[in-house]
Amino acid sequence: MAGDLVELVRLAALLPFSWVVPARHWPSLTRVPALLDSVFRRETIEERILHVGKVLGEHSATASPRDIVRDWLAFNYESRMQILRGYRPDRWCPEIELGGLEHLENGIRGGHGVVLWVANFAFSSQITKMALSRAGHAVCHLSRPTHGFSRSAFGIRALNPIQTRIEDRYLGERLTVTQQDGRKVWQMIQEKLGRNGVVSITVGDQAKRIARPRFLAGRIRLATGPAALACRTGAVLLPVFTLRLEPGRFSCRIGPPIEKMPEADDGTCAERMVEEYVSRLQPLVLRHPGLWRNWSLVDVE
Numbered sequence: 001m002a003g004d005l006v007e008l009v010r011l012a013a014l015l016p017f018s019w020v021v022p023a024r025h026w027p028s029l030t031r032v033p034a035l036l037d038s039v040f041r042r043e044t045i046e047e048r049i050l051h052v053g054k055v056l057g058e059h060s061a062t063a064s065p066r067d068i069v070r071d072w073l074a075f076n077y078e079s080r081m082q083i084l085r086g087y088r089p090d091r092w093c094p095e096i097e098l099g100g101l102e103h104l105e106n107g108i109r110g111g112h113g114v115v116l117w118v119a120n121f122a123f124s125s126q127i128t129k130m131a132l133s134r135a136g137h138a139v140c141h142l143s144r145p146t147h148g149f150s151r152s153a154f155g156i157r158a159l160n161p162i163q164t165r166i167e168d169r170y171l172g173e174r175l176t177v178t179q180q181d182g183r184k185v186w187q188m189i190q191e192k193l194g195r196n197g198v199v200s201i202t203v204g205d206q207a208k209r210i211a212r213p214r215f216l217a218g219r220i221r222l223a224t225g226p227a228a229l230a231c232r233t234g235a236v237l238l239p240v241f242t243l244r245l246e247p248g249r250f251s252c253r254i255g256p257p258i259e260k261m262p263e264a265d266d267g268t269c270a271e272r273m274v275e276e277y278v279s280r281l282q283p284l285v286l287r288h289p290g291l292w293r294n295w296s297l298v299d300v301e
Contacts, residue, residue, distance in 0.1 A: 004155045011080060011149070011162065018084040023094065023248040026078050034073035045069060052289075054300040057217025061289045071290025075122035080149075082126055086166035097245070098131045100238075100254030104198070107236035107257065113193030114236045116200040116254070117226045119281060121291045123250060124242035125163075125202070129170035131242070131252035132200075138172035139198040142189060144206065145176055186225075193235045200240070201226045203277075205297050209267070211274040215282060218300040222278070227270035231260055239277055243288050255280060 010033070021029060038045045053065040063071065085092040107114035116139065118128050125147075132139055148160025168174055177185040189199050207223030230237035239255040258276045261269045285292045 001152065001154060004150050004152055004159060007149045007155070007159060010077075011084065011159075014077065014081050015084050018081040019088050023082075023085070023092070025247075026081050027074065027247050030074040030077035030081070033077050034070060037073050038070065045073075048295070051300075052295050055216050055218055055295060055298045056289075057300075059216050059286060061286045063289050068289045068295075072122070072293070072295075075291060079123055079125070082123065083163050083166050086126075086169075094127070094130075095249045096127060096131045096134065097249075097251045098135055098254075099251065100256070101135055103236075103238050103254050103256055104137065107238060108196060108198065110236055111196050112234035112236070113196050114198045114238060115193070115226050115230050116198065116238050116240050117258075117277065118200055118202045118240045118242070119284070120203050120293045121242055121288070122293060123244055123291070124240075126167055126170075127250045128200070128240055128242045128252055129167050131250075133170035137198055138170070139200045140173040140175060140189070140192055141167075141171050142185070142199060142201045143174050143176045145178060186229075189229065190233055193229070193233045199235075203294070209270075211271045212299070213271075213275045213278045215278050215298055216285075218298045220278060220294070220298045222274050222297070224267075224270040224274055227258070227273035227277075228267070230258075230273065231269040237273060239280055241281075241284055243284070243291060 013033075017029060018026075049065045049069045052068050056065065061068065082092060082094075104114060104116070116132075118124055129139075129141070143164070145156045145160070148163040149155060150159045164174065175185050175188060192199055203222060203226075205221040205223055207225050209224045209228070210221050211224050212219040212221055227237060229235065237258045237260075239258060240252065241255065242250060242252045244250050258273045261272050
């Protein structure tokens with residue numbers, strides 16, 4: 001509950017700035033609360049910096065571990081401002097470059113549905129949905145109750161809808177999966193793919209089946225569900241990478257299909273597809289390390 005109160009204070013403090021300050025100034029503005037976080041949560045932040053350094057190992061990124069964590073903190077505040085700005089009557093309309101749309105359209109023409117596997121970068125949650133909606137694709141998105149600002153029961157009811165209400169403007173449907181109805185929701189997704197629908201799923205590790213392919217200096221934990229779904233249904237699996245190019249300007253890239261192993265069982269097929277996905281993700285993380293939100297999913301041996 002204490003964490004929810006802190007989040008309420010954050011959102012209340014950011015609200016007037018998000019409505020009044022032009023978006024091009026948000027990166028400078030959010031450095032202030034990020035700095036305060038690094039002071040008041042010093043021990044936690046230092047542990048995070050150490051972990052990022054271990055994950056990088058000998059790999060060269062465009063920023064140091066300390067700068068990566070500093071950017072990560074600031075981007076979290078900026079993403080809050082983007083959501084809050086959406087409540088202003090004229091809304092928030094950033095410039096978004098959508099690339100690879102032909103891969104999505106080709107997948108739809110294939111007739112077996114499309115699974116969009118969305119990498120967890122700082123601004124991907126809202127910007128990806130915006131980009132697809134502008135292109136005429138109001139997709140079905142798989143979500144969890146904890147998506148948003150809180151994981152507590154109170155936060156799920158009171159805080160997380162602040163974010164999902166804005167995002168849902170750009171979706172055809174949101175399916176929320178819980179431990180109680182997980183099987184039912186996945187069945188609904190399979191049915192949508194069977195009707196040649198488009199489903200988006202954010203990359204993560206919340207699942208019964210996890211793959212641990214090599215990534216940088218460790219191994220990353222990733223749920224195999226989206227890949228297994230593609231193997232099982234014949235749907236096309238497309239990776240999606242959404243990045244900020246500069247303040248107020250974003251890039252959403254739909255990558256070429258991740259190919260299946262036609263003679264492999266679903267488990268082996270899914271693990272190989274995860275490995276292929278990770279090979280595409282790694283160079284982007286090294287180029288945009290502060291934007292990536294999944295450093296905690298990498299275990300260093």
